[in-house]
Amino acid sequence: xxxxxxxxxxxxxxxxxxxxxxxxxxxxxxxxxxxxxxxxxxxxxxxxxxxxxxxxxxxxxxxxxxxxxxxxxxxxxxxxxxxxxxxxxxxxxxxxxxxxxxxxxxxxxxxxxxxxxxxxxxxxxxxxxxxxxxxxxxxxxxxxxxxxxxxxxxxxxxxxxxxxxxxxxxxxxxxxxxxxxxxxxxxxxxxxxxxxxxxxxxxxxxxxxxxxxxxxxxxxxxxxxxxxxxxxxxxxxxxxxxxxxxxxxxxxxxxxxxxxxxxxxxxxxxxxxxxxxxxxxxxxxxxxxxxxxxxxxxxxxxxxxxxxxxxxxxxxxxxxxxxxxxxxxxxxxxxxxxxxxxxxxxxxxxxxxxxxxxxxxxxxxxxxxxxxxxxxxxxxxxxxxxxxxxxxxxxxxxxxxxx
Numbered sequence: 001x002x003x004x005x006x007x008x009x010x011x012x013x014x015x016x017x018x019x020x021x022x023x024x025x026x027x028x029x030x031x032x033x034x035x036x037x038x039x040x041x042x043x044x045x046x047x048x049x050x051x052x053x054x055x056x057x058x059x060x061x062x063x064x065x066x067x068x069x070x071x072x073x074x075x076x077x078x079x080x081x082x083x084x085x086x087x088x089x090x091x092x093x094x095x096x097x098x099x100x101x102x103x104x105x106x107x108x109x110x111x112x113x114x115x116x117x118x119x120x121x122x123x124x125x126x127x128x129x130x131x132x133x134x135x136x137x138x139x140x141x142x143x144x145x146x147x148x149x150x151x152x153x154x155x156x157x158x159x160x161x162x163x164x165x166x167x168x169x170x171x172x173x174x175x176x177x178x179x180x181x182x183x184x185x186x187x188x189x190x191x192x193x194x195x196x197x198x199x200x201x202x203x204x205x206x207x208x209x210x211x212x213x214x215x216x217x218x219x220x221x222x223x224x225x226x227x228x229x230x231x232x233x234x235x236x237x238x239x240x241x242x243x244x245x246x247x248x249x250x251x252x253x254x255x256x257x258x259x260x261x262x263x264x265x266x267x268x269x270x271x272x273x274x275x276x277x278x279x280x281x282x283x284x285x286x287x288x289x290x291x292x293x294x295x296x297x298x299x300x301x302x303x304x305x306x307x308x309x310x311x312x313x314x315x316x317x318x319x320x321x322x323x324x325x326x327x328x329x330x331x332x333x334x335x336x337x338x339x340x341x342x343x344x345x346x347x348x349x350x351x352x353x354x355x356x357x358x359x360x361x362x363x364x365x366x367x368x369x370x371x372x373x374x375x376x377x378x379x380x381x382x383x384x385x386x387x388x389x390x391x392x393x394x395x396x397x398x399x400x401x402x403x
Contacts, residue, residue: 014040019290019384028322038305047079052302055320056323057231058315067313069094070092070295072086073091075293078312089234101235102353108216108217109353110356121360133373133398134400136399137380139396140252146168149248149358158210167194168244171245172190174241195233198232199232199233212234239353247358250283251361253285253391254282260378261333266307280337287322287391289386290315290318290390291316292314293316294312295312296309319358320343345358372403378397
């Protein structure tokens with residue numbers, strides 16, 4: 001089915017199929033022009049919520065203390081009620097607990113600590129790309145994009161190699177589906193499996209600590225006490241989710257964009273544009289997460305609209321990253337784009353902890369492609385992810401020819 005240009009018609013933003021069956025960028029372009037902040041009416045299954053689409057509104061709202069995260073930061077979760085991890089997982093914790101918890105987790109993601117991890121990313125990526133060059137058609141998602149971020153974050157957490165494939169499967173099911181029959185109960189079950197797995201692992205590391213990140217977190221205190229096993233588990237889940245999904249779907253969308261824009265691929269290969277600049281455009285272009293959700297902690301005004309305490313407010317990053325008032329010709333893939341102040345990692349206190357690592361993974365991937373691949377060819381139609389949170393594709397059949 002070809003995407004439908006919705007024009008001024010409404011789109012049910014709670015329906016994952018809507019993001020596959022329609023031209024989403026045309027929809028958001030129209031929303032920004034006509035109704036940039038509006039109330040999304042309730043559906044048969046879900047309550048209503050506020051939709052914020054312009055960069056000028058989205059960016060400052062990321063830092064507005066009047067919007068809280070403790071009820072959840074993903075629309076599907078917030079619509080069902082409170083997030084069970086609220087106040088425990090750093091991504092869904094508000095002040096004052098948020099800062100010390102974030103500082104603890106951030107200590108494991110500084111460039112100094114990640115030095116050896118990034119070196120291993122480069123080695124692994126070079127080997128993976130080398131293994132597929134000249135081999136014929138292969139699935140870039142399964143053989144490269146799935147493996148780099150998951151193995152990297154699992155190395156950081158010292159997760160046994162035998163458990164990683166199952167974790168990847170749970171992670172994919174937690175926020176998306178590969179077909180239109182998106183099963184919310186299956187997603188919940190997958191999230192529970194991940195948390196249960198990390199509860200067992202956290203208790204093991206607490207009993208027999210090592211030099212890994214989980215042991216580091218387990219030994220530390222936040223606000224005068226150590227984290228419970230449950231708190232350790234949900235924060236490990238957060239690290240796996242953030243460390244895998246952003247890099248994986250960005251890599252897939254980035255390679256697809258390079259194939260579709262041979263002039264940009266040529267500019268990258270010849271050094272006309274830097275790898276660092278290309279990384280930022282891939283992140284903006286792909287925008288791996290459609291939105292973040294917040295809850296109004298008090299009455300406030302957004303874009304001239306009265307928002308009441310308790311209202312759900314959704315910030316649509318995919319729209320802000322394609323706002324014509326900030327990004328010239330936003331649907332033109334431009335690796336040299338500067339400035340490129342995209343919001344793919346968020347902004348403010350909840351800025352993605354894994355941003356440095358995600359950038360490093362994309363940088364190593366693009367470097368390996370430039371050094372080893374002369375031509376990339378699309379060999380089929382990529383299968384889109386069915387999700388109203390994750391933005392991208394589940395597979396990518398391609399062929400790489402050597403230099």
